[in-house]
Amino acid sequence: MTIAATSQGVRARAPGKINVFLKVGQVMEDGYHDVATAYQAVSLTEDVRAYPADDFSVAFTGTIDTSDLATDGSNLAIKAARALARSAGYRGGVHLEIDKHVPIAGGMGGGSADAAATLLACDALWGLEASKEELLALAAKLGADVPFALVGGTAIGTGRGDQLSPALAKGAFHWVLALAEFGMSTPDVYRELDRHRDRHAQDIFPAQHQPTVDANVLHALRAGDPLMLAESLHNDLQAPALHLAPGLGKVLQLGERNGALAGLLSGSGPTVAFLVPDADSGMELQVALSASRLTAVRATGPVHGARLIHD
Incomplete structure (x- = not known):
């Protein structure tokens, strides 16, 4: 119909x-x-x-x-x-x-x-x-x-x-996002990941054929616990992205020195997402990043997926 x-x-x-x-x-x-x-x-x-x-x-x-x-x-x-x-x-x-x-x-x-x-x-x-x-x-x-x-x-x-x-996710998580003035190609970052794994084949565990999400991540989301989630944040694409854009490492350090529980690249980067305990901490971190001439915005999650908006 x-x-x-x-x-x-x-x-x-x-x-x-x-x-x-x-x-x-x-x-x-x-x-x-x-x-x-x-x-x-x-x-x-x-x-x-x-x-x-x-x-x-x-x-x-x-x-x-x-x-x-x-x-x-x-x-x-x-x-x-x-x-x-x-x-x-x-x-x-x-x-x-x-x-x-x-x-x-x-x-x-x-x-x-x-x-x-x-x-x-x-x-x-x-x-x-x-x-x-x-x-x-x-x-x-x-x-x-x-x-x-x-x-x-x-x-x-x-x-x-x-x-x-x-x-399942309980409550709201507070994020501060450091936005880069450049973009990164997702295929380029994946290719660099393959090269990174080849270079360090003797030092790192081989990649899984079918990877899984760490159970600690699920527990943290279900508990609505930002401290627990901060300990479990992980991104396999972060190391190759930092190799392609080393300056992002300084952004990560800056955020973690100014109140972030943890930071990581979102997806293939270059946006750096900092998890903070609450809205006040987020505002303080946003001010600190802005003082270093970075573009920073606050966000919360989770939110709804695509939906119609009636004006």
Whole structure:
């Protein structure tokens, strides 16, 4: 069953994410890696407005520099809209206006959030009433992080990160995010991880074929205990990312000297996520990072996944 398409714009919002735990398996024959990750959706979000159009187009605003973002068919939001239209047999188009706040190529899934919000907004705009399962199937084809941007909250991701199972999380966790003035290529960081493992093959344990999330992470999330979670934060991509961008090590040290319980790179970086005990500690750390001329924002998690916003 479908509902009537609307001639008015539709607005949807989706969150960025932090990988509070990320274990990367061995490189496979196709060059990809299986992962085991604990995702947390945070209050740094992307807003997508979808308007009726004959073709597919996208424009950007927001608190970050979007001047280098692609606006052609290679843009992930355009890919999402086209994928949904093909799946539903819809013959029209859409004009997307995206208000961006998640850093670009920052390891926080900003493009994935755009894609997830676009799926939801276009589904409503076109009156398709696609099921959650249908949207998740499309999301998985668009990118490993897109399904989580749809679901939000806290979840365990396996496979490429797109096979999700919910994880219980109590209360709110407080984060301070140090945003870099540059982006990092996820494939480059994964390639550096493979080189890092080759260089240190005699000193580190071999990568698992099928990695798993540490049980201590699950216990900390379930207890809502930031001290316990701080002891369990882990990211296999951090060492190779620091090798490619050594200056990030100084950012990590600065945060941990100024009240952070712990810090780690989010995903493939270069965003550094600092876990703090509470909102007041977060404000103090934000001030300290800003005094060192770093761009720092506060966020909390977990938050909802992609949802429609009614103005």
